[in-house]
Amino acid sequence: MADILVVDDVAENLHMLQLILRQQGHTVLAAINAEIALSIIQRKPPELVITDIKMPGTSGIELCKLLKAEKHTSHIPVIFVSAHSDTDWIVEALHAGGNDYITKPFIPAEILARVDTQIKLLDAQKSAVKQQLSQVMNEMVIGVAHEINTPLGTAITAVSHCGDTVNKLVAALEAGRADTAMFTDKLRECDTSLALSQRNLNRVAKFVSMVKQIARVECPVSPTRVSLLEFAEKVQCAWSDKPVELHLVVPKDLVAVFDGGLLASVLDTLIANSLAHGRQQGTLQVTITLDIEEGKLSVRYQDNGLGLDGISEEDMLKPFVTTKRGNTGHVGLSASVAANLIVNALEGNYCVQNNEDGLLWQITLPVEPV
Incomplete structure (x- = not known):
């Protein structure tokens, strides 16, 4: 059985869909418009959304696009409700990310069959994820x-x-x-x-x-109010006695709300990785640039080392893949740990480039308004 959210501006349609689905044992919540639906989804995302295509204000198609655009709701299947004559609308709805559609007047057997199909697909996806996790x-x-x-x-x-x-x-x-x-x-x-x-x-x-x-x-993120200048000074101080020259470029008076401890871990991991892999003759030089761009924290990490040194960007991010073996103490986890912290813990994204100056990480993280 599944948690299902039904969205329709016509009370009779809501009542009928609720009746059909609840008789099958599903838990059903109802919303008379997209705005209420989004509020419900924000509090507790359902396993499935059934929405009318045409609604005053935000349409079902626009609601679907909003859900598919967000990371935490993009996986929710959307079934559209339409009239038989809404062929063009149905095509547009499926292009927007819809998974299926049912037509009015309602046929209970059809509704239950289409819902059952989506639930089975969800179960199959969960099973596949579990198998993949087990393998990993x-x-x-x-x-x-x-x-x-x-x-x-x-x-x-x-x-x-x-x-x-x-x-x-x-x-x-x-x-x-x-x-x-x-x-x-x-x-x-x-x-x-x-x-x-x-x-x-x-x-x-x-x-x-x-x-x-x-x-x-997997630990809870603890965002706090962070001065980028003070954050940069702490990172620089932590590496002051190591064979690396850190150049931190930070505009003055910039403050953001994020987990400074986790970001410091990311940077520490990248610096240690550069020391193990990228160091040439002399002292390693690393330039870290911090800035706020379009409401997001931008982090640019550039070293002057050897770059990827014969391995691909994809291989660099695989656990236990490393060009350093023997007694170096390097086990090939640094890059994958940094990438996981960026994407999964800090909910950001990154791009790694191997250029003539060394290795470049460009990181973007969401930050809360101060």
Whole structure:
């Protein structure tokens, strides 16, 4: 059974559709015009909308276009109600994004059949999404196991070797066979083993931190009033002791409402990625430009590195795809984490370009009015 919103300016039509649908067990809400319908949808989006094509004020076609234009309502199927003679209107309605139509006078069996078809399509889509999510999770688990097991195994082996070396040194001391040269050699072996263990454990720590960043996508967003100048200063301060020159271009006195913590995470991830991948001779240089354009926050990130360095933009955004392997500590999640934070957590969009100056990210985020 589904939650269905019926929209019609004729009370008799509303009553009839409600009666037919409720007898089938559906939960039905009613609206006498598009404005009321939009208010209901904003509070709680239904699973299906049935709307008359012709209505005073905002028509059913215009209502459909509004729903399809918004990310959180574009998935809702729309069934139009029309007269037999409204052929041209029906064609326009389907072009506007409508999924089906029913004609007046109402035939209950036809209405229920068309509604049932849309519900089955919705169920199929949900099933497909679940299967896709399951596949992604399986791939993620395999990737996590591989990326953690390899450095952990190396670290354990290095620590074990260090323990064996210490035991041999103790045995030599107890037997009176230890001298300065042996002490020096064994301690150097221990130092090498511990350094190898530390490098690999640091790699594991970085990976765990990156996985935590992925989890932040599902956390509630906390928008606050943010001064872009103060935000830029905090980002610059966070990287002041690292081998990167940050140039932040921010107009004075600009304030916006958004989740500054999440955006800072995005920028931190991009900077770390540039250090791992794009750095050439000398110090990495990154220019970040912040501005408000047409009511949206515009973020331009440009580094002077090697760009994509042999991989495509599509591959760069895939988890576990990286040009850096071995002991670099880079596991190929940075770009995909940044992209997910931008799109899913901050509800923005981005474009990545590989140009002669390095890698360019152009990010646009919705912001609330101050």
